[in-house]
Amino acid sequence: MALSEYKKDGRELRIFENADELSCNFAEYIAELSEVSIKERGVFAIALSGGSLVKLMGKLSEAPYNKTVDWAKWYIFWADERVVAKSHADSNYKLVKDGFLSKVPIIHSHMHSINDSVTAEQAAEDYEFVIRQLVKTRVISVSEINDCPKFDLILLGMGPDGHVASLFPNHPAFSEKEQWVTFITDSPKAPPERITFTLPVINSAANVAVVATGANKAEAAHVAIDSAGADYPALPAKMVRPINGELVWFLDIAAASKIEGANFSA
Numbered sequence: 001m002a003l004s005e006y007k008k009d010g011r012e013l014r015i016f017e018n019a020d021e022l023s024c025n026f027a028e029y030i031a032e033l034s035e036v037s038i039k040e041r042g043v044f045a046i047a048l049s050g051g052s053l054v055k056l057m058g059k060l061s062e063a064p065y066n067k068t069v070d071w072a073k074w075y076i077f078w079a080d081e082r083v084v085a086k087s088h089a090d091s092n093y094k095l096v097k098d099g100f101l102s103k104v105p106i107i108h109s110h111m112h113s114i115n116d117s118v119t120a121e122q123a124a125e126d127y128e129f130v131i132r133q134l135v136k137t138r139v140i141s142v143s144e145i146n147d148c149p150k151f152d153l154i155l156l157g158m159g160p161d162g163h164v165a166s167l168f169p170n171h172p173a174f175s176e177k178e179q180w181v182t183f184i185t186d187s188p189k190a191p192p193e194r195i196t197f198t199l200p201v202i203n204s205a206a207n208v209a210v211v212a213t214g215a216n217k218a219e220a221a222h223v224a225i226d227s228a229g230a231d232y233p234a235l236p237a238k239m240v241r242p243i244n245g246e247l248v249w250f251l252d253i254a255a256a257s258k259i260e261g262a263n264f265s266a
C-alpha cells in the first residue's frame with residue numbers, strides 16, 4: 001500500500017515506504033491496465049525501458065498475475081534500447097527477457113525488439129517502420145490528437161539527471177518532434193549508442209508510468225514535479241505529460257524526499 005497517494009498538477013503520485021511495497025503496487029497497476037486494454041481493444045501494447053524498473057516489475061511474473069494476466073494478448077516494445085547485441089549484458093532486451101519475459105508465457109513473435117545488427121540510425125529507422133506496421137494493423141492504436149502511436153502503457157525509469165528513456169537533458173534527441181523513434185551515438189550514460197522513443201510518442205500514450213527509487217533521484221524528482229522546477233533548464237522527466245492519457249509517478253520515500261508537500265504520514 002502507498003504511504004501517500006495524491007494528484008499534483010494532473011499527475012498521480014504514489015509514494016512507498018520501500019521498493020518492495022512499490023513493486024507490489026506497480027504489478028497491480030500494470031495488471032489492471034492490461035485487463036482494461038484487453039477488454040477494450042483485445043490486446044495490450046506495452047513499451048518498457050531499462051534500468052531498475054525491470055526488477056521492480058518482478059512481482060508481475062508471480063502469483064496471482066502469472067495465472068490471471070492474459071499474456072497471449074501482450075505485445076512488448078522497448079521505449080529505448082542500447083544498440084548492442086541482444087545477448088550483450090547492456091541490452092535492455094536481455095534485461096527484460098531474463099528478468100521478466102522468460103517467466104511468463106508471452107508469444108515470442110509479440111516481442112518487438114530492435115534490429116541489433118545495424119547502426120543506431122538504421123535501428124531507429126527500422127524500429128519506427130515496425131511500429132508503423134503495427135499501428136496499421138491496430139496492434140498499437142493511434143492517438144486521437146496527432147498521428148502518433150498510442151501505446152496502452154509506457155514504462156519509464158528516470159536517471160539522476162532527469163533523463164527518461166534515452167532522452168537526456170540538453171541533447172538534440174530530446175527536441176525531436178517529427179520522428180517516432182530517434183537515435184543517439186553520444187549517450188552520457190553508457191553505452192553511447194541507443195535508440196529511443198521521442199517525446200511526442202511518449203506523450204501520446206494512454207498511460208505512462210515513471211518509476212524512481214533512491215536518494216540520488218530526489219533532486220530530479222523535485223525539479224520534474226514541483227512548479228519551482230520551471231526555472232530549471234528543460235528536464236526530460238518534467239516534459240513527460242501525456243496529452244490525452246494518464247501519468248503515474250511511482251516513488252520510494254528517498255526519491256520523493258524533496259517533493260514539496262509530499263505527505264508521508266498518510
Ligand SMILES: O=C(O)[C@H](O)[C@@H](O)[C@H](O)[C@H](O)COP(=O)(O)O
Pocket residue numbers: 049050051052053080081082092156157158159160163164165166189
Ligand atoms: O536503458 C536505459 O539506460 C534506460 O532506459 C534509462 O532511461 C533508465 O530507465 C534510467 O536511466 C533509470 O535507470 P535506473 O532505474 O537503473 O537508475
